[in-house]
Amino acid sequence: MNDILSEIIANKQVEIAMQKQAVSREHLMEQVEAILQEDASPRRSMKRALAASSTGIISEFKRRSPSKGWIHPDAQADVIPPAYESAGAAVLSILTDEKFFGGTLRDIRTARPLVGIPILRKDFIIDSYQLLQARIVGADAVLLIAACLTPEQCATLTAQAHELGLEVLLEVHSPSELSYINKEVDMVGVNNRNLGSFVTDVENSFRIAEQLREAVLAVSSVPGSSEQESSAPDTLPLLVSESGISSPDTIRSLRTAGFRGFLIGETFMKTGQPGEALKEMISNL
Numbered sequence: 001m002n003d004i005l006s007e008i009i010a011n012k013q014v015e016i017a018m019q020k021q022a023v024s025r026e027h028l029m030e031q032v033e034a035i036l037q038e039d040a041s042p043r044r045s046m047k048r049a050l051a052a053s054s055t056g057i058i059s060e061f062k063r064r065s066p067s068k069g070w071i072h073p074d075a076q077a078d079v080i081p082p083a084y085e086s087a088g089a090a091v092l093s094i095l096t097d098e099k100f101f102g103g104t105l106r107d108i109r110t111a112r113p114l115v116g117i118p119i120l121r122k123d124f125i126i127d128s129y130q131l132l133q134a135r136i137v138g139a140d141a142v143l144l145i146a147a148c149l150t151p152e153q154c155a156t157l158t159a160q161a162h163e164l165g166l167e168v169l170l171e172v173h174s175p176s177e178l179s180y181i182n183k184e185v186d187m188v189g190v191n192n193r194n195l196g197s198f199v200t201d202v203e204n205s206f207r208i209a210e211q212l213r214e215a216v217l218a219v220s221s222v223p224g225s226s227e228q229e230s231s232a233p234d235t236l237p238l239l240v241s242e243s244g245i246s247s248p249d250t251i252r253s254l255r256t257a258g259f260r261g262f263l264i265g266e267t268f269m270k271t272g273q274p275g276e277a278l279k280e281m282i283s284n285l
Contacts, residue, residue: 082114087276120141125148190259
């Protein structure tokens with residue numbers, strides 16, 4: 001694990017330990033069980049929303065990053081997410097890491113009643129405690145990052161997320177992480193940002209696109225069934241390209257390469273009006 005990511009994970013471990021001291025896992029479980037009893041309806045599906053969208057844009061609410069510092073320090077969770085939805089976003093990604101990204105779980109709790117589209121909790125998830133938090137504040141999906149987990153941890157957290165009604169976006173960066181893909185993940189995202197240097201290169205998605213498609217087909221195949229049956233689009237993990245996307249041309253090229261979701265944050269958040277920036281991009285698609 002690289003230096004920056006190691007620092008983030010070390011901080012996350014301390015943060016979670018402190019949160020558990022303040023609010024026990026058992027208490028969170030009680031809250032989740034009450035929520036599940038009150039509302040047995042399925043969560044909003046991020047995967048279906050992306051598959052049905054003409055743009056596939058996942059608009060990100062993000063105040064800062066480790067590499068760029070503060071991008072939009074005064075960003076309000078009751079203003080920008082609704083503006084994103086009005087502009088045509090298919091899904092919202094809301095960063096909840098406080099130290100490195102300026103986010104908080106309150107941002108999801110604030111945005112949830114104001115928008116009808118799915119919300120992805122984007123964070124460095126290493127403990128099922130964080131899945132309980134995500135369900136309580138109203139997230140519909142969570143991000144699991146291969147670089148932060150072992151394949152076994154990833155599979156366990158995926159199963160636990162599904163038990164809570166949460167979908168999973170598995171993030172990979174290189175071909176060496178494609179072994180993390182299993183048939184249970186709902187979506188697979190290629191991070192175009194190197195988590196070691198935090199340098200972004202959208203070409204990363206194109207470089208591993210073919211290997212990614214092959215890996216997805218391999219884990220989704222069912223012994224004894226035809227290739228056509230086992231690779232039905234609705235049963236395959238949906239492919240997402242994350243970060244470094246700043247133009248409609250890039251989205252069109254990525255779609256041709258097999259991607260159906262496009263996570264965009266800084267391109268919008270660095271402007272005064274992220275919703276208007278999204279609207280302009282969609283008008284040029």
